[in-house]
Amino acid sequence: xxxxxxxxxxxxxxxxxxxxxxxxxxxxxxxxxxxxxxxxxxxxxxxxxxxxxxxxxxxxxxxxxxxxxxxxxxxxxxxxxxxxxxxxxxxxxxxxxxxxxxxxxxxxxxx
Numbered sequence: 001x002x003x004x005x006x007x008x009x010x011x012x013x014x015x016x017x018x019x020x021x022x023x024x025x026x027x028x029x030x031x032x033x034x035x036x037x038x039x040x041x042x043x044x045x046x047x048x049x050x051x052x053x054x055x056x057x058x059x060x061x062x063x064x065x066x067x068x069x070x071x072x073x074x075x076x077x078x079x080x081x082x083x084x085x086x087x088x089x090x091x092x093x094x095x096x097x098x099x100x101x102x103x104x105x106x107x108x109x110x111x
Contacts, residue, residue, distance in 0.1 A: 078107060080106065086102070
């Protein structure tokens with residue numbers, strides 16, 4: 001991760017997945033994985049739309065400063081929808097997610 005994006009293989013398998021976040025940016029970041037129901041719009045629309053559904057992170061790391069790493073494991077459902085979102089805020093109070101630090105994916109295959 002850097003300012004303000006995640007760099008990862010878009011083909012993430014279902015089952016137990018270990019996420020390792022390395023902060024290659026210049027500010028602290030706080031990434032979380034959030035499950036998305038099928039009726040929720042894509043994460044970018046959800047973040048910027050007028051109507052938002054309540055979602056809860058399933059796993060994440062505490063804020064990581066530049067150069068720091070955070071790791072966690074989650075169990076992803078086959079064909080499940082998820083988003084990676086940075087909940088940190090910049091000096092002006094704007095969420096990093098609104099600055100482009102969000103990404104949606106679907107877990108592939110069978111566990």
